[in-house]
Every structure is written in C-alpha cells, then in structure tokens.
Amino acid sequence: MVRRTAELMGVILVTSRSFSDGDLDLVGRAAQAGHRILRGPAHHDFAELRPLLHGADAWIAGTGAITDEHLEAAPKLRIVARYGVGTEAVDLEAARRRGIPVTNTPGANADAVADHAVGLMLAALRFVPDGDRRVRVGDWSVRRGRELGAAVVGIVGFGRIGQGVAKRLSGFGPRVVAADPYLSADVIRSNGAEPIDLDELFRVADVITLHAPGGQLLVDAGRLAHMRRGTVLVNTARGDLVDEAAIAEALRDGILAGYAADTLDGDTAAQGSPLLDPALADRVIVTPHLGAQTTQAVDNMGSISLADALAVLRGEEPAHPVTAR
Structure with a gap:
C-alpha cells in the first residue's frame, strides 16, 4: 500500500x-x-x-x-x-x-438524551440538587416531592428521543401523552403514548419535557398561564424553545414548581439569564449540555x-x- x-x-x-x-x-x-x-x-x-x-x-x-x-x-x-x-x-x-x-x-445520541431527560424529571420532582446543597450547609429539613408514576407526563416532539423517554417512563407507570404534528396518532400510540393536541398537553400535564427542534417559541407567558399550578418543565432540546423571562416569572408565581434544562438561550453567553437568579436556585436545575455526553x-x-x-x-x-x- x-x-x-x-x-x-x-x-x-x-x-x-x-x-x-x-x-x-x-x-x-x-x-x-x-x-x-x-x-x-x-x-x-x-x-x-x-x-x-x-x-x-x-x-x-x-x-x-x-x-x-x-x-x-x-x-x-x-x-x-x-x-x-x-x-x-x-x-x-x-x-x-x-x-x-x-x-x-x-x-x-437519542438514548443518552432520553436518559438525561428522565434524570432531570426525577431530580426536579424530588428536589435532589437543592437537597444536596442544603445538607452541605447543615440543613437537613425535608421538602416533600412527588412520584413520577403519579404524574401525567407530556412529551413535546415524539421523534427518537421523545419515544426513548416514553419507553423509559413505562417502568415508572405515569400516564404519558405526546404531541407531534409530523406523526400519526397510530405511531404515537404504538410507541407508548396517547396522542394529544399541543395546547391540551400544556393544560393537562404535570411534567412536560421538550424534544422539539429549535427555531420556534413553544413556551411563552400565554402557554404558561394555562398550565396546571406546580408543573415541572424539562428542556433537553434547545434554549430558544422557551421565553426565559416568562419561565422565571412562572417559577416565582408557583405556576411552575421547577425548571430543569440542559441548555440556556445563548448558553455560555447567557450568564445574565433570569433563570440563573440565585433566588430561583431551589427550583431551577441547569446542566451544561450533558445530555449527549x-x-x-x-x-x-x-x-x-x-x-x-x-x-x-x-x-x-x-x-x-x-x-x-
């Protein structure tokens, strides 16, 4: 040769x-x-x-x-x-x-991101990062969380990652609903979720996980206003899917109980993000693009x-x- x-x-x-x-x-x-x-x-x-x-x-x-x-x-x-x-x-x-x-x-990276999304759900529902921080300063008081199996989980975007999330959730036993304009109801059902309209998903879900492509705004003040109080929102997709200022306000108002994300809009340039406000640290989890890592x-x-x-x-x-x- x-x-x-x-x-x-x-x-x-x-x-x-x-x-x-x-x-x-x-x-x-x-x-x-x-x-x-x-x-x-x-x-x-x-x-x-x-x-x-x-x-x-x-x-x-x-x-x-x-x-x-x-x-x-x-x-x-x-x-x-x-x-x-x-x-x-x-x-x-x-x-x-x-x-x-x-x-x-x-x-x-579908399996890796699906794993991370479910991990963030559990961490937010059970206040895992906040509990760790408090124990390190001697605070052993308890915050009562919620079980994933008792929730309605809404999956926004039901491609490979969304379907992987549904597969993993089957072991926990929640009701799983999914919205995806590009898939038929039969395909959604055959992959472990109930098909649902996007606006209805935001109204009925206790936990919402985003797996849609970027370049669109899916979570704004209008959608947040119609969510159940105490909803947990997970975003392992793109930072621009959400209005971060509206998310921060919803966390302060109690509409959202938690926001867990693997991205911020602008990422490392977004150190001024309202979601990084120290006053929200007990309700916000952000990881540095660990989903695919x-x-x-x-x-x-x-x-x-x-x-x-x-x-x-x-x-x-x-x-x-x-x-x-």
Missing part, C-alpha cells in the same frame, strides 16, 4: 469538543484513511475559524453557527458533517448553492459524522444527508 505524505493528506476540520474523546480512536481512523484532523473552536467564531476553513476539505461541526460567510471562506470544502442532530444553526441553502452536502447523526453517544456521533465525511472525500454519497428547508 502506498503511504500518503502529510502534504497530500486531506484536512478534516473538527469543531466539536468531544470528537474522538470516547473509546474509539477516530483521529487514528481518519489518518488511516489518509486524512489529517485539524481542531477548531466550538463556538465557530469567524475570525478564528477563517484561516482554518481556508484549507479544510471536510468540516465535522459542532453546534455553532455555520453561515454563508463561513462557507465562502472554505473554497476546498466538500462536506459539512454536523456532529449531532440539529441543523438549525446551519445555512442549508447557502451550502446547497455551493454544492456542499450537509449531514447529521440521527439517533446517535456519554461515551456511547460520543462514539456514535463521531463515527457517523466521520464516516459521512470520508465517504464524500472518496467521491461517494453520504449516508445521512440533510436537505435545505
């Missing part, structure tokens, strides 16, 4: 922090295929990325924005392989115009995104293309 020199190797730009950070050596896999991994910043700041994009043949991209400006700066780029599922931060039309396929990793999910997302990138670099079609909206 002829070995390629470093000068002849293709460059795969990677801007996902956890790529090849699991059990699999994906950097080595890329090298065996004749390509070099080049690391870039996960936030996709254009000034920092521009010199890296100039020589990139493929881009395994994290959650940062991918704009027409980014693509213009990458004259050799042949594929954008999203490391994850969501593509709302990608200018798909700009990629289509340039003939650059965009892929994602459907299902790769399992060894198995990291390996799955990395393997799928790399396989699609290598396929395109070989002149083949990728297995997981995403079409422009």
